[in-house]
Amino acid sequence: MWNRHSKYYPSILAQIIFGLVALSIVVTTHADSKVPENLQVHGFLSQGYLLTSGNKVFGNSKDNGSFGFREIGLNASLQPMPSLQLSAQLLSRHAGKGNNGGIRVDYGFADYRISSDVTKQFGIRLGRVKNPFGFYNETRDVPFTRPSILLPQSIYFDRTRNLALAGDGAQLYGEANTNFGDFSIQFQTGLPQVNDKNSEVALIGGNFPGKLRSRLSYIGRIIYELDGGRLRLAVSGTQLNVGYDPAAPFGADLMAGLVRFSPIIFSAQYNAERFSITSEYAIRPFRIKDFGVSALDMNFIGESYYIQGAYRFNQEWEGFLRYDVLFTDRNDRNGRQFRTSTGRPAHNRFAKDMTVGLRWSITPEIMLRAEYHRIDGTAWLSTLDNPDPFNTNRHWNLFAAQISYRF
Amino acid sequence: MFFKCIRYKILLLCLVFGMLSNSYVSKASETIVIITYPEVEPQTLSKNTLRSIFSMRLKTWPDNIPIRVFVLPDDHPIHSTFTKEILNVFSYQLRATWDRLVFSGTGQAPIKVNNYEEMLTGVAKTPGAIGYLKERHLNNSVRVLNVE
Known part of the structure; x- marks a missing residue:
């Protein structure tokens, strides 16, 4: 749909929609000196504290810990007519070297309902749309929607997060409410966001002269909910394509290679009054080719899963326990082949994280969280924050606390 | 003896x-009743439809008038009773559903009122409005909707 040369068009579209929403707020507030009744503005603000042993997470979290984890978001939505909704969100995220707190358009799109009745809804979203995969990806930067301060990193790892966030393109969606459950289906095609060094380092293992360039990518998800969401099941599939534009002739730079990442995620959740059990499993084929360097010719399949139990003591207090596992290459789970072929530590290729945490909802708008991780392996550790793989510790701990406000 | x-x-x-x-x-x-703006067309709804409305998926009434959903705060006892006994979901689930919509841009949040007086006046004066109340707080400014 978008050709190579129209690369900037969709993000401009996102900005235009954001501008439209902002403009209509200004115009309507000036015109009748009251806001239109269906305009909504929401936002959140959070400040985190991280203390780690051995490795760095979101800044220099060793020794005295770090207050360098901050998330701020502001969104607006408007329904100029019943079948049309315009929505946009601005986000600032401060989290280590990969995220410096700069403000960006998280999403900005027009949602048009093509048809809608009591049992079926069908529509299209155009612009920058959040990538629908797994249970948490679309709202991964919103503290209140997460089950913990850090999402299970096996599935939602933060070092290639920009690729996973949103796509500039189009999404078709459909919902069906039947007597035997509700179905929700999304299919999306567009360009992922790759204009950051974190993705480059994470994907091709270094900072090269040229630039990564997003190629047309695809995402689809189907969610089934029984009994109003008591049981939720989902399957998500993605084919994420990233190309490379060399800045210099081969020899001084890489060739115009391709990175293809095609994870499939299976998700399941059971919600009772007091407890919820959630589990997600992902199989993630990863292919890198045509860079003209044999070390950058890779083909492996990653595997990850977590199981998490949450218990609500009362309306204010919730506790959770989670076991989260990531294998970068499922045919080399202990990383020994990797160590033999690259000389790097084997523990760079897996991570097993046991987490326990507490959530205190002081009011429905203010939330305080704390959690403790015991981790074996560094597979999801940010390479930008920990540039030297030999200077990472296999066994390490992470403590995090976060206070969040929403409106 | x-x-x-x-x-x-x-x-x-x-x-x-x-x-x-x-x-x-x-x-x-304690009986909780569903109330609507007096001119809302349907007078009876199924539990499934009611759930679609309160989870903000269904946006319009059959006559294409936008549905305006009114709710009490998450920690209000009437709200928890309503979600549990009428919708058969827990209030934390409904909150999660709304948050997913609001913070991904794919939907809007319901209109929050602080107490039953605000609920009554809000639903009575907003075309397309739907909400809920304890039966004993009812008056004739709103219409009671039957749930199948």
């Missing part, structure tokens, strides 16, 4: 009756 026995029985009877009438009274006053 005999009198003691009678006395016990009377006491027991009183107790049982007291409990019954007590629970009867509390049940009647």
Whole structure:
């Protein structure tokens, strides 16, 4: 749909929609000196504290810990007519070297309902749309929607997060409410966001002269909910394509290679009054080719899963326990082949994280969280924050606390 | 012995009756009803449809008038009773659904009111409005919707 040369068009579209929403707020507030009744503005603000042993997470979290984890978001939505909704969100995220707190358009799109009745809804979203995969990806930067301060990193790892966030393109969606459950289906095609060094380092293992360039990518998800969401099941599939534009002739730079990442995620959740059990499993084929360097010719399949139990003591207090596992290459789970072929530590290729945490909802708008991780392996550790793989510790701990406000 | 026995029985009877009438009274006053703006077209809705409305998926009434959903705060006792007993979901689930919509841009949040007085006036004066109340707080400014 978008050709190579129209690369900037969709993000401009996102900005235009954001501008439209902002403009209509200004115009309507000036015109009748009251806001239109269906305009909504929401936002959140959070400040985190991280203390780690051995490795760095979101800044220099060793020794005295770090207050360098901050998330701020502001969104607006408007329904100029019943079948049309315009929505946009601005986000600032401060989290280590990969995220410096700069403000960006998280999403900005027009949602048009093509048809809608009591049992079926069908529509299209155009612009920058959040990538629908797994249970948490679309709202991964919103503290209140997460089950913990850090999402299970096996599935939602933060070092290639920009690729996973949103796509500039189009999404078709459909919902069906039947007597035997509700179905929700999304299919999306567009360009992922790759204009950051974190993705480059994470994907091709270094900072090269040229630039990564997003190629047309695809995402689809189907969610089934029984009994109003008591049981939720989902399957998500993605084919994420990233190309490379060399800045210099081969020899001084890489060739115009391709990175293809095609994870499939299976998700399941059971919600009772007091407890919820959630589990997600992902199989993630990863292919890198045509860079003209044999070390950058890779083909492996990653595997990850977590199981998490949450218990609500009362309306204010919730506790959770989670076991989260990531294998970068499922045919080399202990990383020994990797160590033999690259000389790097084997523990760079897996991570097993046991987490326990507490959530205190002081009011429905203010939330305080704390959690403790015991981790074996560094597979999801940010390479930008920990540039030297030999200077990472296999066994390490992470403590995090976060206070969040929403409106 | 005999009198003691009678006395016990009377006491027991009183107790049982007291409990019954007590629970009867509390049940009647706790009954939650669905209310709409008086001109909203449907007068009966299925539980499934009601769930679609309160989870903000269904946006318009059959006559294409936008649905305006009114809710009490998450920690309000009437809200938890409503979600649990009428919608058969827990209030934390509904909150998660709304948050997913609001913070991914794919939907909007319901309109929050702080107490039943605001609920009553809000639903009474907003075309397309739907909300809920304890039966004893009802007045004729709103219409009661039947749930199948």
